[in-house]
Amino acid sequence: MQTIGLVGGMSWESSAAYYRALNLGTRERQGGLASPRLVMSTVDFAELTALEEAERWDQIGTLLADAARSVERGGADFLLLCTTTFHKVADQVADAVDIPLLHLGDVVADAAKDAGLSTIGVIGTTVAMSDGFLAGHFADRGLETVVPDPADHDWINTAIYEELVHGHVLDRTRRRVVEVIDQLWDRGAEGVLLGCTEIELLIGQSDVDLPVLPATTLHVAAALDRALGA
Template sequence: MDTAQSMQTIGLVGGMSWESSLVYYRDLNTGVQVRLGGLSSPKLVLSTVDFAEITDLEGGERWDQIGRLLADAATGVERAGADFLVLCTTTFHKVADEVEAAVSIPLLHLADVVAEACLAQGATTVGLIGTKVAMEDGFFVDRLARHGVQVVVPPAEDHGWINDAIYSELVHGEVKDTTRRRVVGLVDDLWDRGAQGLLLGCTEIELLIDQSDVDLPVFPCTTLHVDAALDRALS
């Protein structure tokens, strides 16, 4: 059987934000090009949600409705022929269990992928920069801890402005040097507190920070997620 016939179809649930979906779509395509060459491209099914609706629900703590919306998107992706599912987001993995329960195809959970990458490099304590929900809620941190990876986050008083920078700047593709410098200062503090690596725990944060900006080893969660999805699709 040739590679095209054996390649699995990756199901994507995106729109959180469209900048995030763009990164996933681009990197999956360039990743297949690197691995297979020629005219190869990945088999994808993509469903995107309305980010304004999702963020309004998030602001109202209506996670049950968010779970239903993403589960509906996931079932549509499954019906369209996806072999496994990827949520193009960190924050909304908060409802990953509800989404996974709604489909019969496997969900490639971001935290599992990230934990494996951290442990492969001997990093058992890592810093996390992401949305307020990702840094404060246990859905991501606790799942990492189940793999033996502990997480430290910036002080609580910094969570609000990081969240604002993500939602008011980065989701619109606006990257400011002033924001980058401020985040780099927080990374230095996480290193002082014992972090052996840094999780870029939001797709949009990868637009702001990369390894050239900090001395602490960086784990770009979206890049790791994409690589794991390609591993699975091409296995």
């Protein structure tokens, strides 16, 4: 079994989701008392969000690279960033360590292609939806993306940062997100990426007709495949 390195704290709800899913997945695959070998380093989410608001992405990259190096020193064989948004600096993090980074974008692209999808909708933070780093990554893998109308970006972002990262899952927010996903379907999306760990607390496949690509669930499954030699 390989040791999985986790850079977390973005938010702690996201880190908890990764930790729980990795443990449950290992138990399901191996049975008994089996649990994964993990090394985790977490960052101060308040510090990162302040830097994000100031658009100081180089400094964010430095902080996450430092966390990645501590995970590497702890004995990790490969690395996961427990976040979607901060994959914006994934290349900077990957360059800082000698262990491989399992990039969420690659995992999602593989899942989309396996499902026969060529155009995916993206629901996530404002940065994930509007910055273009995800769209560019997917384009390099032959996938097109569509995002919600810019008028919807702020309230989705607010729901993530003011509700979901605090563990508040509200039906009214779920209903509105479902409406946005339906609009993405109308605009040509063949599936929808739940591009924020906390969004998976809110939306599941049973909530929508469009095929769902749950980023964290897929990321965890890929990590377990690698760690357990599946």
